Amino acid sequence: MTTVDVRTEVNPEAVLPRVNLIPASIHERARIARTRSVAAALLAGSFVVTGGLWLLAHASVADAQGRVDQANAQNTSLRSQAAKYAAVPQVQAQLAAAQAQLAGAMASDIRFSFLLNDLALTIPRSVVITQLTISSAPAGTTGGAVNSGALTGPLATGVGSITFQGKATSINAVADWLDKGLANSPAYANPFVTNVGSESAATGAGGAATIGFTSSLVLMPSAYSHRFDQGGN
Secondary structure, eight states, rough: OOOOOOOOOOOOOOOOOOOSOOOOHHHHHHHHHHHHHHHHHHHHHHHHHHHEEEEEEEEHHHHHHHHHHHHHHHHHHHHHHHHHHTTHHHHHHHHHHHHHHHHHHTTTTBOOOHHHHHHHHHHOTEEEEEEEEEOOOTTTTOHHHTTTTOOGGGGGGGOOOEEEEEEOOOOHHHIIIIIITTOOTEEEEEEEEEEEEEEEESSSTTOOEEEEEEEEEEEEEGGGGOOTTTOOO
16 A cells, blocks of 8 residues: 655635725725714814813903903092092192191291300310300391401301300410300301400408409301201201
């Protein structure tokens, strides 16, 4: 008995023939259906995007309108408050006019308490003031009215005068006081002795002889206090 070995070799790269039994119309309908599905998805996506943008725009408009309403309400409130202060400019003008009148009326104000305190600090122990007379002139008048025409030049602008009567141990003591004590103040000018009396005898145990004197000085414009000036001290 004879055995025959039959082997069939199959080529893996061989392409088997395909037979398409589906009609072409069915393929076309499937393609159209897929196209419609894609178009519907794109349309739905566009609706979603458009709706989101509309919501954002509506929210922005609502927020802007809220800010506008708030600003209008604040403006109305400020207008109502401004009505309460409508008279403030008029009151400020009246206050400024009153201050100007006060400054004008007190332009020649001199704080004599300060001047007398300064004078007291300059008087040496060898000089005793027994009487003091102060005269002042209104602002705007010349020193001639104060000094009875005795002074000319810069001293004619004096605004007042002070006359002293007192006693001193010597005329030199009076001169030193006038030259060294009073000449350093810008409020005073031309301190001088107008009269010297005779020397009096010493009184009491250990007392010294004294002389009587009369002296005066001119008050200059720097003696004005300016405390009522607008913007002054």
